Ligand SMILES: [Zn+2]
């Protein structure tokens with residue numbers, strides 16, 4: 809079952825043809841600024857399973873000097889996805905329509921957490937990225 813999402817003004821829409829996985833809350837200072845929020849929530853998908861289905865010409869990419877970037881709607885500013893080398897690598901969970909079928913599994917980059925925000929759940933927390941081989945307990949890939 810495909811997962812659809814889109815921006816606030818509705819002009820940009822995307823579809824993930826497979827399932828989402830690897831959702832996490834990123835507290836890094838770049839994501840906080842880019843979203844204007846305490847943290848940003850992303851989910852991954854299998855390569856080749858993401859496509860813009862409308863408004864692709866309105867999508868702008870901002871790439872941070874240190875690597876990593878974000879896709880946003882140039883009309884309304886919604887952040888729709890994270891990028892790596894200009895390629896979409898993760899979607900923002902907040903832009904998914906309906907239930908994305910995945911739940912966040914960790915807080916990452918909590919070393920950069922906003923001083924005014926406290927984490928009140930039991931998800932694992934990592935100062936930076938989780939170790940390469942880390943898997944959330946009881947979950948598959
Ligand atoms: Zn928009």
Ligand SMILES: [Zn+2]
Pocket residue numbers: 834835836837838839840848917
């Ligand atoms: Zn981040």
